[in-house]
Amino acid sequence: MTQAPRADTPTTDTAPPSCPRCRKPAALCVCADLAAAGKPIKNRIALLFLQHPQEQDVDLGTAHLTALHFEDATIRVGLSWPSLGKALGRTADPKRWAVLYLGSVKAKELAPGREIVALTRKGTAVADQAAALADIEGVIVLDGTWSQAKALWWRNAWMLKAQRVALNPRWPSRYGKLRREPRRDGLSTLEATALLLSRLENKPEIETRLIAGFDKLLARARALGKAAKGIGVQEAS
Numbered sequence: 001m002t003q004a005p006r007a008d009t010p011t012t013d014t015a016p017p018s019c020p021r022c023r024k025p026a027a028l029c030v031c032a033d034l035a036a037a038g039k040p041i042k043n044r045i046a047l048l049f050l051q052h053p054q055e056q057d058v059d060l061g062t063a064h065l066t067a068l069h070f071e072d073a074t075i076r077v078g079l080s081w082p083s084l085g086k087a088l089g090r091t092a093d094p095k096r097w098a099v100l101y102l103g104s105v106k107a108k109e110l111a112p113g114r115e116i117v118a119l120t121r122k123g124t125a126v127a128d129q130a131a132a133l134a135d136i137e138g139v140i141v142l143d144g145t146w147s148q149a150k151a152l153w154w155r156n157a158w159m160l161k162a163q164r165v166a167l168n169p170r171w172p173s174r175y176g177k178l179r180r181e182p183r184r185d186g187l188s189t190l191e192a193t194a195l196l197l198s199r200l201e202n203k204p205e206i207e208t209r210l211i212a213g214f215d216k217l218l219a220r221a222r223a224l225g226k227a228a229k230g231i232g233v234q235e236a237s
């Protein structure tokens with residue numbers, strides 16, 4: 001049983017310990033679920049999550065949870081890196097990477113029926129979508145709120161060389177009312193990654209597994225209910 005903090009208990013310095021692996025408070029730790037789901041996914045397309053230092057990936061943030069699902073996933077916290085290779089820790093050509101673009105594009109209108117849209121620098125749909133996405137070696141995902149992701153975008157000029165992609169998700173985010181500030185495409189980092197990688201690698205099971213992991217986290221958060229407010233889970237009004 002989780003008890004709600006008493007009204008006279010100060011809550012500022014009493015944050016519960018976080019799990020060092022998934023970075024969730026103990027009550028939201030998803031590591032047992034992850035272990036039960038099996039070995040990490042062998043992803044052909046690498047993942048790089050760049051996380052703004054002010055993104056609070058403690059309660060319902062999903063970058064660490066997403067990365068833990070994959071063999072080849074890197075999380076870097078910071079504002080700028082001199083090159084993709086420096087951010088990644090190994091040699092990489094940004095022209096062979098995609099970046100999940102968060103600018104104001106209406107993916108639905110640009111390419112009706114497509115869940116992933118490759119964009120030109122002018123923000124229009126690339127004519128040959130299949131060719132633009134065929135040789136992608138990795139995907140960069142900016143983790144944080146819209147304004148944090150925008151700051152990361154502008155401070156890392158090498159990202160301009162990457163293939164921009166936008167998402168046109170068929171379903172709304174599973175966050176529902178739990179998320180305080182959604183990304184532009186309305187998805188969590190986990191959902192966006194699940195959509196991207198399952199389609200680019202043509203493996204629907206990637207999406208199934210990630211969403212199952214996310215559902216467990218959300219179920220825990222919802223079960224905690226009011227008590228969760230004491231550990232930073234905020235219900236949007």
Ligand SMILES: [Zn+2]
Pocket residue numbers: 019020021022023024029030031032
């Ligand atoms: Zn954990």
